[in-house]
Each structure stands twice: as C-alpha cells, then as structure tokens.
Amino acid sequence: MAPLTTPKSGDALFASVERVNAELFTLTYGAIVRQLLTDLEEVEEVNKQLDQMGYNIGTRLVDEFLAKSNVSNCVDFKETADTIAKLGFKMFLGVTATVTNWDAEGTTCSFVLEDNPLVDFVELPDTCQGLQYCNVLSGVIRGALEMVRLLSLPPFIIFSSCQAVEG
C-alpha cells in the first residue's frame, strides 16, 4: 500500500523549520562541552553526559520530525538509517550524513558528516583524548528512535556507534 503522503525532501524540510545562526549554536555547544569537562573531569563521564543530554533532546525533537517530514514507518533498519541521514540531519543541522560501516548482520552502522556544524572552530587539546565531542548526536538518535519504537516500530534497534568526523 502506498503511503498517504509523500515524504518531503531534506531541503524542503529544512526550509520549513524555524532556524537560528549556526555559529551561535556551535559556540553554545562548545560551551556545554567545556563546562562538562570542568565539572566532571573524566572524559568518559563527559561522553556519557553528552549522550544523556542528547537522549533527552531526541525524545523531544522526534515529534517535530514526525509532524513535518511526512515520513511513515520505515520497513527496516537500513531505511531508518537512511531517513536519519538524509532527512533527520538535514532538518536539524542543515547537512546530510553518509551511512557506512555496516556490520554483517545489518544492525550497526556509522553516520559520517562531511560538513558538521558542531565542530566548526573546534580544536581539542591533548588532554581531551578519548572525548567523543559530538556524542550528543548519538544520544539524540537514540532518544528519537526509542520514542518512535514506543509509537510504531516493533523491532527496536540499538545504535552501537555514531561517529562524526571532521571533513
């Protein structure tokens, strides 16, 4: 059965939402990471906290995504990943991601961002080895997928990794 509505393109989606300056967002995110490094000290704890913040954000953002994207249920995890990469990232960050590094079972993959607004102007000192600077993104995806599963997707899939690398 054909879907009742046609999903919007990523460009149309991004054009349909309220936006703020990307540099302001980038610097604000940098301020969070710096604050967490100061408060928590351990890089591993910072990674966890960024993921948790992202999770909370993702559980909220998914509503806007579903309301505006006209996306209906994805048939499998590959389609889900593709939707996140082409529509989800575009709608919120204004860029698209490439899905790669699939494992043999098709249950884990990586999103690679060639142009990642989160890392503009970012230089990490050596003391930050192991810091997953963009870990908030993994958390957002985790939170969003968990909400979707509650609403409509029976098979729940865990993202084991989400890498954001600099172009």
Next chain:
Amino acid sequence: MAPLTTPKSGDALFASVERVNAELFTLTYGAIVRQLLTDLEEVEEVNKQLDQMGYNIGTRLVDEFLAKSNVSNCVDFKETADTIAKLGFKMFLGVTATVTNWDAEGTTCSFVLEDNPLVDFVELPDTCQGLQYCNVLSGVIRGALEMVRLLSLPPFIIFSSCQAVEG
C-alpha cells in the same frame, strides 16, 4: 563622512548566515541550564555561569557580526543598543528586540524579546526562583561590546541589565 558601505537589513543579514534548527538550539540550551542547576545547585551561581558562557560566546560572535553586517562605528550608546536590537538579535536568533527602560543618564536599558527562541517549551519549577534563564544573552552582549571597544569604540559602556521576557 558617509560610511563606505551601507549596513545590511536584519532580514538580509539573517539570510546570509548558516543556520540550524531553532528547536534543536532551544533544547540544547535547556540542557545546559539543567546541567548547571544540577552541578552548581545555587541559582545565583547558575546565573553567573550563564553570563560567563555568554561572554565567551560574544567575544567570538562579534567577528561574524562585523564581517557580515557592514555596520561602522556607532556614534553613541543609543545607536549601539539599536544596532544590537535590530541587527544583532536578528542575525543570530532570527528575531528583533525592543529597547526600553532607559535610565535618565542613557547608560542602561533593557532588551525585550517578544518572540524569544530560547524560552520555547520552557517551564520553570518553583525551585528556580531567581534564575535568569536567558542570562547567556546578557553575557553575549557584554562579550561582544568589550571586543568592539578594544577594536574601535573609546567610551566603554556597561550593560547593567538585559532582560528577556516571554511574550
């Protein structure tokens, strides 16, 4: 002497910058405030930290503002305030502010945001009395003005208050 270039309109400025989804920004900012409340406990300390974060952000953002806005030196504080309200807020948050509450000496004023992306979906519990939720904005302005003074403005003006109220 007429300026060599004409300042851009707020709309043109906002259209000229890279942007991200406003809801993502709003939720990310909310995550910062929540984190600070957990870590610092005292509302007064959170206010200070938000201002400091904003200050650091403002010292960076002012470069983008000067590079893109074609604004030349403001002749006085009133013109400075008006430029921030009509061009600065527009360029970074996509909204304009109203400048009001001038004191007799013309050295302090308030920016009132009728439509403030930072406070969308925000509900503060009673335990947050005294929290200046949007205090990052005061800090941004303070940081930006201090940088401008270093570059070109001899008389430095201290902002004694910057209120952001819900419409």
